[in-house]
Amino acid sequence: MSFSPLFERLVEAFRTLPGVGPKSAQRMALHLLERDRAGGERIVGALGEALARIGYCQRCRNLTEHDLCALCEDPRRDERMLCVVESPADLLAIEEAGGYRGRYFVLHGHLSPLDGIGPEELGLERLEAEVAGHDYEEVVLATNPTVEGEASAHYISEQLRPYEVRCTRLAYGVPLGGELEYVDVGTLSRAFSGRLPFTS
Missing domain, CATH: 1.10.8.420 (RecR Domain 1)
Structure with a gap:
């Protein structure tokens, strides 16, 4: 029917x-x-x-109905840090988690040559201009831990190599409150390779 x-x-x-x-x-x-x-x-x-x-912020490419989004207009944000994310949803997740007070740059995707998504589609020239025009000390590459996300992070770190900025990657590993027997092999392997000193 x-x-x-x-x-x-x-x-x-x-x-x-x-x-x-x-x-x-x-x-x-x-x-x-x-x-x-x-x-x-x-x-x-x-x-x-x-x-x-609603369009894109002229500075960070977040969604906004103004030339600059509320985050870019906020003078209390830390101008020394820039966080690169794949989507506005990722930006929202980081903001809701708290703890990060720097600036953002939204790619609206990740490198995927098979889908016709290259550096131009992600606005990487604008990202480079943003880094070149500001005194950032650190760029956090917060792309997703997928093959495409890792490739995007690697490409961006190489692109920003000529600038005096430290590129970092989000830590991955065992989730807080998780049990080792239920953690997948890839996550456990990465947790071991990225282990930190124990402090009491």
């Missing part, structure tokens, strides 16, 4: 969201049409305005 073509289009539209399968998309569409049409109108309005007004 199929519903109206408009209903099917709505379900397909919801399926463009990450992690939303056919059943979840169908439930969302039915909920909005049966029980919360006002909520649907709010979604339409907010989504339309966001798509029309």
Whole structure:
């Protein structure tokens, strides 16, 4: 049995969201049409305005509706540190974790020649100009621990070699509260190679 073509289009539209399968998309569409049409109108309005007004920060490439995002305009941020992340979601995760107060640069992806994603698509010329134009002491390469993320970090570290800036990588290893028997082999191996002195 199929519903109206408009209903099917709505379900397909919801399926463009990450992690939303056919059943979840169908439930969302039915909920909005049966029980919360006002909520649907709010979604339409907010989504339309966001798509029309949100672009990239001119300095760090984070999402913003202004020339500079709130993080780049914040004078309390540490100007000596720059953290390079793959996506705005990664930036949000680091901000929510707390502890880091420096600047950011968002790549919006990682190097992937097979997908046609090279240095130009990631804005690496702008990243180099950012590092060249500021007195950063450290650039934290916080790309994901995947083959593409590692390749991106290596490429960026080589690109920034002519500048007097220390490139660091996020530490990887056993998660806090984790048990060794459940940790995968790759994580355990990296934890051993990156072990630190014990301090009491």
